Amino acid sequence: MIARTSPIVALAVSAVTPIALLIAAYALFVGHNQPGGGFAAGLLLGAVLVLRTVSGLQEPKYAAVLLAIGGVIVGVDALSPLLWGEPLLDQFVVSWDVPVLGTVKTGSALLFDLGVVAVVVGLVIALLEGFGASDLAERGRTPTDSEMKARR
């Protein structure tokens, strides 16, 4: 495991994680007005997860849960306007005044983007899980097909 043998990697990856999370959150929230958005935020989180997985800090888990959550969020966001007689995917914009930040404007598109984030992260985790990325972290290489077979 790289993280155990190399304190530099362990420390660097651990230190990068919160920063990357912050950037991902930023990308998500500014997406409507500046470069960013749900897809970019999801990929950023995914890249962090890749780093953490291959360095052995984390197991790739909960892919199905994230995919399900994302799918439900996107589906609900897409269909719910129909309940009010609005067209599919119609956006609902709200703005309110927050003490420090001033007027904050957001809408149901943010919710939609959150769903996209969950789906993208879920996809990355599914990839990591499917290709045996934790083995890569454990032994420096992914298992071969014959090893997979022998494990059964």
Added chain:
Amino acid sequence: MIWFLLALFVVAVLVIAVAGSRLGRSSLWVAAVPMAATALWSVTLLGSDEVVEAGFSWVPGLDLEILFRVDGLRAVLSLLVAGIGALVCVYAVGYFSSSAAGMGKFAATLLAFSWAMVGLVWADSVWTLFVFWEATSITSFLLVGFKNTDPVARTAARRALVITASGGLALLAGFVLFVDAAGTSVLSDITPVTGSTATAAAILILVAAATKSAQVPFHVWLPGAMAAPTPVSAYLHSATMVKAGVILVALIAPAFQETDVWKPLGLTFGLVTMIWGSVGALRHVDAKLILAWGTVSQLGLLITLLAMGTPKATFAAISILVAHAVFKAALFMVVGEVDVRAGTRNINELSGLRRSMPITFGVAVVSGLSMAGIPPLLGFPAKEAAIEAVLGLADTELLVVGGLVIGGAVLTVAYTTRLLLGMFGGSAPMAERTVAPRRPAMSAPQVVLATGSVAGFVALGWVTDVVRTASVIVEPDAVVYTLYRWPGLTDAFVTSMIVVALGVLLGGLLARRTVLTGPAARGAAFADTVIDSIGRAARGIAGVVQHGSLPLYLATTVATVGAASAAFVGEIDTDALYLWDNRAEAVLVVMIVAAAVAATVVSSRLGAALVLGAVGFSMAGLFVALGAPDLVLTQLLVETVIVVGFVLGLGRLATKFPRPTRLWLAGRIAVSVVIGAAIAVALAGAASSPTGQPPIDELAQSAVDEGGGNNVVNVILTDTRALDTLGEVIVLLAVAVGILTLTRRRATTPAPAKVPAAVDLPPSGSDPQPIASETSP
């Protein structure tokens, strides 16, 4: 009230679906509740001029509406559907043993069917009718195949589904043409239509009705459907589903009376079916099959009467429809009880049941005589009306239609006589078989129905009112007719007495003759052969098209793209094309080309993955040069993840590419050149001929106004064209689920599992090839 009742059905289905395994046989009581409620409400509307309507616009843009309308006719029909349904539920409680498995499923499906049928008879828009029509096909498939471990039942269910669903397709086409010709989809607004479109619609709709109502040659599914438990037969194949076609013909007849084909085609279907059905009923020895063929015959009579189109015939058809539902459901219940208690339905083996099963015998006699049209039972005035209607015809029609209808009536009396004598007659005690004790839940519904046959005759004045109100909906001139208890010595009465005498004689003679087995079901076998060969052909085509070779899939795709882009070669305008906007682009393009070329010659797999990454990152640089920060961000992140994916995937492959053969190399070069050329041509062609202003201003405006954001690209993704994003999210989900299932399955199952066939096909030839998940070049 319409909404309440329909919702009650849905709620009850859900309750049974959730609690069915705990409720067991009691689910049937739950199922009876919405049916009984609907029946009671229908009774309050019988014979009145009150019309209850409900509806809403389903898809406004397509003029699709959900419309219901309950008038005198539909109240009669829903009373039959729901009332007999409730009785069947009670009957089924007695029919199934207390330990029978799958009762919840049975009750839920039966109730869902009943809901579909109620919706069908109440529908006032052809589209609403179509939706419920299809729902009855599906639920009846599930009911016929209820014994899903029995191959006979499964084949029968499949046959019924394929035939009725093909009819459903004809119905859809017919309705599309009909709405086009009539200009309305509302059944209560229809006016006569003529012309070639109307003719085509008439044919299609008649064929659809013929498949559902088992008209020759589509009748082959009905006898097979007797593989279902008897409560299902008593419900679907006597009172309800097989009547759907008749109901459709009745409701839509006013539109098509004036087309040339409606009457001749309808009469042909009806007359042939009537005769062939009653001949079939005389040939079989299984009491349930005798009834099934008898039903085919009666349906033929109904279609004949409705196709005749005279007010008297329409009136007679509605009368017979009511009488038939009452006596045929009772007879099916009788046969089911005989089957359960005596252990057989073969009339050769049954004998003398009149002593051991007196109540059932009484019900059978009353209902059988009603079927034969003998007073004092409801079947008598109904049959009188029919005979009177055909005697009112003139010339050739009188000879052909009249002769055949009267002949059919003789045969009906004959098979009724044979059935009753076969089951209950004879004095020899049944050897080897003992009769099980009576079950009250089975007897009660039969007695109710048999009483109905008697009471209908006693209260004939009221029945006449009800039938007349119903007939007037179809044919306003039917208002003058009445059902008579004692018509006097009219021609019709004399004729029908002769019919009865001849029929009893014929039936008595045939009952003496012992037939060991019924005729082979050749028509059904033929239908199965057709269905099987369609399945085989489909599997053959799928086997060729879905060969499972990834290189071939890729080559096919590329060839298609190449062919499609060839059309754009002529569109390229070299004057409109220019080299670059700024020089940095040139440098980046050189980098991309160099990396791409390197990817084709590098010998290690990891190297190839890295130069592909280089292509992607250079591309991101190109986006920077063009001033598209969103694309840069996305491209960089995607490339990062892709490179990691490659690294992970390469771990299980050899480090070097295998040395390709010459042919393989040539093939790969060809594919690469074609796809490169195709994309280049398409892009150059598109860039050569811009049409109009680019929509950027419009999009920017709508992003700010409607999307509430300044980043046009992202507002397009999440708002302006969010539907595209939704589609992409669904693709991502599908890919992820695919990855998870493929990799997890490989890690847990020992061998590649066979793809389970969605439809039960009999074992034949080759199994479908499992789609190869990996094909190494």
